[in-house]
Structures are given as structure tokens and as C-alpha cells.
Amino acid sequence: MIQSLGPVLGIIVVAAVAGWVITTWMRIRHGYPLDGAWGQAVYPRKNDEAVERVKLLTQENAQLRAEIGSIKDRLANVERIVTDEAHSLTREIEQLRGKTN
Incomplete structure (x- = not known):
């Protein structure tokens, strides 16, 4: 059994x-x-060091996101200036002035 x-x-x-x-x-x-x-x-378990590290990384992440946002705005302005027809017209005029001088 x-x-x-x-x-x-x-x-x-x-x-x-x-x-x-x-x-x-x-x-x-x-x-x-x-x-x-x-x-x-x-x-x-959460220790104080890990919590502080997360806070610092969160702050750094926010700062970097703000910086990227400002860089995107500046890049958009540069692209607008470079592709602007008035800018190309001014550049062509300056080139013609350079040839006649």
C-alpha cells in the first residue's frame, strides 16, 4: 500500500x-x-540614496526636456530664415554687388 x-x-x-x-x-x-x-x-525596499537619486534624475530629465524644447524652437527659426525667399533674394543681391565691385 x-x-x-x-x-x-x-x-x-x-x-x-x-x-x-x-x-x-x-x-x-x-x-x-x-x-x-x-x-x-x-x-x-526603498533606501534614501535611491530616492534621492530618482529625484535628481527626474530634475535632470525635466531640465534636458526644456533645453531640447528651446533648441527645437531655435532650429525652427533658423530653418525659417534659411528657407525664406527674402533671405535668398538678399543673398543674391549681395552676390551681385560683390561681382560689380
């Missing part, structure tokens, strides 16, 4: 472990908190 229960118990243990793995994977995938050995919630 004990020999016939061995495979059944093995299958039950494998099914329980597989169920635990699948449940944990689904909880992680959907953002639910994980449980520790005694049922307490396990959250990522």
Missing part, C-alpha cells in the same frame, strides 16, 4: 509546487504584492 501511495504523493507535491510557481508568476505579472514566509507582504 505504501508503494502505491509514493507516485500519488509525488504527483501531488509536483502539482502543488507548480501551482505555487504559476500563482507567484501571475501575481508578479499583474503587480500584486508578494507574500513572505509568514504571510507578510514583501515590497521592494
